[in-house]
Amino acid sequence: MTTNAEASGPRPRSFFTPTRIVIYGIIIVAALYYLLPLYVMITTSLKGLPEIRIGNIFAPPLEVTFEPWVKAWTSACTGLTCNGLAPGFWNSVKITLPSTIVSVFIAAVSGYSLVNWRFKGSEFFFTVLLLGSFIPYQVMLYPLVMITAQMKIFGTLWAVILIHTIFGMPILTLLFRNYFASLPQELFKAARVDGAGFWRIFFQIMVPMSLPIFAVAIILQVTGIWNDFLFGVVFAGTQNYPMTVQLNNIVNSVQGVREYNVNMAATILTAAVPLIVYFVSGKWFVRGIAAGAVKG
Amino acid sequence: MQSSVSVKDLSLNFGSVQVLKSLNLDVKQGEFIVLLGPSGCGKSTLLNCIAGLLDVSEGQIFIGGKNVTWAEPKDRGIGMVFQSYALYPQMTVEKNLSFGLRVAGMKRDEIDSRVKRASEILQIEPLLQRKPANLSGGQRQRVAIGRALVRDVDVFLFDEPLSNLDAKLRSDLRVEIKRLHQRLKNTMIYVTHDQIEALTLADRIAIMKNGEIQQLSDPHTIYNKPVNLYVAGFIGSPSMNFLNGTLAGGAEPAFTTDDGVVVPVGRYVFDKAPTGSAKAVLGVRPEHIVLGDAAKDLPFSTEVEIEIVEPMGSDTLAWTKIGNHAVTFRADSDVHLTVGQKVLVGFDPARGSLFDTASTNRL
Ligand SMILES: Nc1ncnc2c1ncn2[C@@H]1O[C@H](COP(=O)(O)OP(=O)(O)OP(=O)(O)O)[C@@H](O)[C@H]1O
Ligand SMILES: [Mg+2]
Numbered sequence: 001m002t003t004n005a006e007a008s009g010p011r012p013r014s015f016f017t018p019t020r021i022v023i024y025g026i027i028i029v030a031a032l033y034y035l036l037p038l039y040v041m042i043t044t045s046l047k048g049l050p051e052i053r054i055g056n057i058f059a060p061p062l063e064v065t066f067e068p069w070v071k072a073w074t075s076a077c078t079g080l081t082c083n084g085l086a087p088g089f090w091n092s093v094k095i096t097l098p099s100t101i102v103s104v105f106i107a108a109v110s111g112y113s114l115v116n117w118r119f120k121g122s123e124f125f126f127t128v129l130l131l132g133s134f135i136p137y138q139v140m141l142y143p144l145v146m147i148t149a150q151m152k153i154f155g156t157l158w159a160v161i162l163i164h165t166i167f168g169m170p171i172l173t174l175l176f177r178n179y180f181a182s183l184p185q186e187l188f189k190a191a192r193v194d195g196a197g198f199w200r201i202f203f204q205i206m207v208p209m210s211l212p213i214f215a216v217a218i219i220l221q222v223t224g225i226w227n228d229f230l231f232g233v234v235f236a237g238t239q240n241y242p243m244t245v246q247l248n249n250i251v252n253s254v255q256g257v258r259e260y261n262v263n264m265a266a267t268i269l270t271a272a273v274p275l276i277v278y279f280v281s282g283k284w285f286v287r288g289i290a291a292g293a294v295k296g
Numbered sequence: 297m298q299s300s301v302s303v304k305d306l307s308l309n310f311g312s313v314q315v316l317k318s319l320n321l322d323v324k325q326g327e328f329i330v331l332l333g334p335s336g337c338g339k340s341t342l343l344n345c346i347a348g349l350l351d352v353s354e355g356q357i358f359i360g361g362k363n364v365t366w367a368e369p370k371d372r373g374i375g376m377v378f379q380s381y382a383l384y385p386q387m388t389v390e391k392n393l394s395f396g397l398r399v400a401g402m403k404r405d406e407i408d409s410r411v412k413r414a415s416e417i418l419q420i421e422p423l424l425q426r427k428p429a430n431l432s433g434g435q436r437q438r439v440a441i442g443r444a445l446v447r448d449v450d451v452f453l454f455d456e457p458l459s460n461l462d463a464k465l466r467s468d469l470r471v472e473i474k475r476l477h478q479r480l481k482n483t484m485i486y487v488t489h490d491q492i493e494a495l496t497l498a499d500r501i502a503i504m505k506n507g508e509i510q511q512l513s514d515p516h517t518i519y520n521k522p523v524n525l526y527v528a529g530f531i532g533s534p535s536m537n538f539l540n541g542t543l544a545g546g547a548e549p550a551f552t553t554d555d556g557v558v559v560p561v562g563r564y565v566f567d568k569a570p571t572g573s574a575k576a577v578l579g580v581r582p583e584h585i586v587l588g589d590a591a592k593d594l595p596f597s598t599e600v601e602i603e604i605v606e607p608m609g610s611d612t613l614a615w616t617k618i619g620n621h622a623v624t625f626r627a628d629s630d631v632h633l634t635v636g637q638k639v640l641v642g643f644d645p646a647r648g649s650l651f652d653t654a655s656t657n658r659l
Contacts (some may be wrong), residue, residue, distance in 0.1 A: 186382035187350050190443070194396030195370030216566040225608075 038146070045069065045264035048229050056100055068261035072269060076262055078249040083265055088246030091157075092226055092273070093205075095242055099159070099161045099222040103168035107217065110169075111176025116188050126177070133170035141234065148235060155237030163231050172217050179213040180206065215281045223274040243270045298361055300325040300483040301346060301451055306355035308341055308507075315341050316507045318355070325450075326481045330494040332502030334530070339487040342504075343453050347376050360450055370396070372451075375444025379456040381436040383428035383443075389415075390424040393442050396617065416447040417476070434465045441476070442484040454486040457494065470496060491531060495519065503527050521649065525656040528579045528649055533611060536579045536649070537623045543650060543659070545570035551578050553649070555619035559596045561579070569659055575653035582613065583646045585625035587639060597642030605633050 041059050045068050047061040074084040114122055144163060148154040183206070191201045207214070216235070232242040241249075247270045252261045299321040308316040315338045332340045346357060348369035356365045364372045384390050390411060397407045415421045415462045418438045420599050428436055437457055444452055457473075474497055477484055487523060488494055494501050495515045503518065504508045505525075507538060511523045522528035527659040528536050541553035543561070551559040560579060570576075591597040600623075604615035612627045620639075627633060650659040 083546065184380050186378040186380045187384065189344070189347075190378060190382040191367045191384070191395075192349060193347060193374065193376045194369075194443070194447075196395075198398065205384055207399060237477040 014149060026290075041264045041268055045261050045268060045292075047261055049257070049261065066261065068165045069265040069269070071259075072250070072262045072266035076250045076259075076266060077253055077255070078246040079253075085246055085250070085269055087241060088243035088253075089269070091236070091240050092242040092244070093242075094157055095160050095232070095236070096222055096225045096273075099164035099168070099225050102161070103165040103172060103221055104214065104217045106165070107169055107172030108176045108207070108214070109202065110173045110179075112180050112206055114173070115180040116185075116201070119200065128172045133174060137167060137230065145234065154235065155240075156238065157240050157296075159235040159237075160231055160240070160242075163235055164225050164228070167231075168221055172221070175217055175220075176210075179210060183209060185218050202218055219277060219281050223278045226273050226277075246276065267292065289291060298325060298459065299358070300327070301324060301361060303342075303346065304356045304358070306342070306357065307353045308345060308346060308350065309353045312508065316345070319507065319509060320510070321484075321502065322481055323485060326483055328484045328486065328497055330498035330501045331485065331487045331504055332489065332491065332494040335489060336602050336617075337504045338507040339489075339504055340343065340455050340602065341507075342546065343376075343455050343485065343487050343495075346372075346451075347374055347453055347498055348372050368498065373449045374451045375447045375449045377437075377440045377444050377455040377457045377534060377571075378458055378554065379517035381428070381440045381460075382464050383436055383439055384426045385428055386424065387424050388427055388433070389420065389442075392428065392439055393424075393439055393446050395432040396443065396447055408593050409413075410446045414442040417479070418442050418446065418472075434469060437469060441473075445480075449586045450482055452482050452484045454484065456487055456489070458617070459488070459490070463619075466490075466493075477518030483620065491533060495531075498571065503530060503531075520647070522659050523553055525577060525651045528651065532581060533562075534582050536581050537559050537585075537621070537624075537625075539580070539621045540653070541576060541578065541620065543570055544573040544574035551576065551645070553578075553619050554570055555621075556562055557598065557619045559645055561595075561645040563595065563644070564640050564648070565649060566650070567645065577651045577656075578645065578659065579649040580623075580643050581648070582624045583626045585623070585641050585643045587625065587631065589640070591640050594644050596645060597640055599638055599640050601638045602633050602635055602639060605635060 022291065027113060040045060043060055043124070044052060044057065046064050046066070048065050048067070050064060073086055075082055077087070078082045079090065111121065114126055145154065148159040153159045180271075186296060187209075188201060191205050195202065226242075227244060228242070229244045233245050234244075236242065247266050250266050299322045301321070303319060303321040306316055306319045306321075307314065309402075319342065321342075331342060341350065345352050346359075348364065348367060352365060356363055356497055357375065361370050369376075382508065383389075386394065387395065389570055393411045393414060394407050397410065411424075412421075415424060418440050418441060420435065420442060423435055423439070424429060424509075428439070431439065437460075440457070440570075453655075454473075458469055461469065462578060470493055473486075477497075486497060488492075494569050498515055500512055500514050501518050502512045505526055511527045513520060518527065519531055529538070533634075539551075539553050539559075541557075541559075543549065543551050549561050549564070549566075551561050552558070557596075561578075586594060586645075598618060600618060601617040602616055603612050606613040608628060610631050612626055612631065612633060614627055614633055615622065616639075617623060633639070650657060651657060654657055
């Protein structure tokens with residue numbers, strides 16, 4: 001142990017210690033590694049086709065053009081029709097919004113009742129949910145096709161919405177259950193003594209304390225459903241294909257020249273929604289925790 | 297007088313575990329009852345049953361003469377204060393206080409006047425617009441009490457309301473709760489595992505163990521005439537000294553410790569006089585053991601050697617042995633005691649307690 005007779009106040013630290021240099025080095029390299037593809041996509045999407053054929057994918061665009069973006073959105077060919085991604089975008093919105101709202105709401109209510117209102121068979125219900133969250137989707141695909149066909153909703157938006165809601169349930173309910181279980185039980189008891197019932201306790205006590213977990217659930221659902229390909233292609237029917245399916249159709253179309261710039265633009269457009277969700281709700285998430293909403 | 301809260305043959309099981317065992321409790325109007333017992337003995341469970349937060353397995357609960365066994369918590373005429381305060385974090389103090397009243401659909405001005413009155417009593421008016429997160433522990437607990445106060449109920453239930461607070465605040469709020477009780481004259485049922493709280497606050501204390509009430513009496517009786525060995529050992533700090541031995545009944549009952557020390561117990565008032573001789577335990581409180589010349593006049597005195605001395609400020613605790621039994625006694629802090637010193641100590645067995653070894657019950 002070394003001691004310094006003059007030591008007083010904060011210990012002096014130099015910024016460029018070997019550890020710091022290594023840490024920052026690694027972080028910067030990792031960041032570049034992940035940002036490079038994005039850079040390539042953006043620059044390519046802003047180039048004209050002749051410029052792309054020159055071949056240097058890392059070169060910045062000499063002549064910036066937004067033509068590929070417009071085409072991707074309005075007139076790229078997705079299979080037989082050539083209306084661009086716009087219809088797919090709206091289909092995805094029509095699928096994602098209701099699925100997210102319904103599944104998050106139902107999951108929150110079931111998580112809450114599993115923790116606080118222990119009904120008969122709630123343990124059994126919970127076990128089934130737990131199992132549900134481990135079963136791979138593919139196993140249930142065919143039975144679900146049959147069921148939705150029976151219900152006469154196969155090939156409609158309703159079918160996809162229903163499927164997304166069902167498949168979101170196990171993991172979301174688990175999420176909410178664990179969160180509500182971590183809240184002090186005495187709060188719930190106090191509310192009951194105050195005379196509040198099932199729904200009032202849920203909406204006025206539990207939900208306001210649970211904004212962070214709602215943010216997490218919404219992020220999970222919006223990104224998960226928006227990125228879904230399988231259920232969209234199976235259950236939605238051709239005219240309701242979500243954006244991901246249409247993107248695939250654009251990128252994989254075999255007719256004519258491959259328009260890399262349009263493909264890149266279309267991909268970025270499709271990825272934009274989850275990206276925005278991450279940015280916006282991430283902020284919410286942090287705010288929710290920082291506000292100390294959980295602490296009594 | 298009509299009883300305010302009455303618990304009849306109450307049992308409660310969690311699955312196969314019986315937490316409360318056919319428990320009976322009668323609380324008089326305006327009485328301050330303290331439930332005291334070690335962790336896990338079922339105090340909170342009993343309180344939750346009375347509040348209606350747990351469904352009972354067997355038995356009945358009456359509040360204000362009405363059978364409320366199946367009633368919702370809000371319809372029982374009770375207010376409850378929790379250990380963790382349980383304030384609604386997203387609501388201001390004022391909203392916390394008025395929540396129950398708003399749920400009940402009470403008129404705006406009636407709510408306002410009740411909140412005003414409660415916050416005056418508890419001196420939390422300057423805090424009304426704050427959120428719970430911005431309050432100190434003591435202030436939070438006051439708000440929690442206020443939430444029970446505004447409901448204008450006859451029965452207050454407290455579940456260890458002070459145990460999250462530091463020692464100083466605890467004794468302050470203890471006095472405040474006592475004052476509150478004297479002012480409001482509500483029935484109060486108060487759970488704690490702090491003996492001092494129990495002894496200072498209670499009209500009657502119920503000592504619980506394993507889901508059963510061992511003794512229900514006023515603090516003086518609990519302290520001086522414990523009904524069994526458990527209560528005797530649980531109450532009092534430092535705890536009662538126990539001497540194992542044999543009690544010979546008859547006209548001149550005498551107690552002989554296992555190692556042959558004879559203690560005449562002629563003046564002891566027996567609950568039921570012993571016949572023949574049986575194994576027994578003699579319990580003596582440390583403060584009932586007298587030191588020095590004063591001991592000579594007592595029915596029992598003996599010379600002992602001091603082993604450890606613990607000065608406590610107000611008095612001094614000394615450890616010694618009578619026969620082979622470790623014994624502690626309290627001495628005035630001005631008396632100078634040293635380790636190894638031989639002193640005369642004595643006590644009056646009439647102030648002690650005798651227990652039957654087999655049944656552990658008071659004799
Ligand atoms: N929901 C439950 N399920 C099963 N057992 C429980 C449950 N709640 C409490 N118990 C058990 O019941 C017993 C009594 O619990 P209770 O909370 O009433 O104790 P307590 O006297 O209040 O203790 P403490 O002083 O620690 O608060 C404990 O042994 C506990 O393990
Ligand atoms: Mg408890």
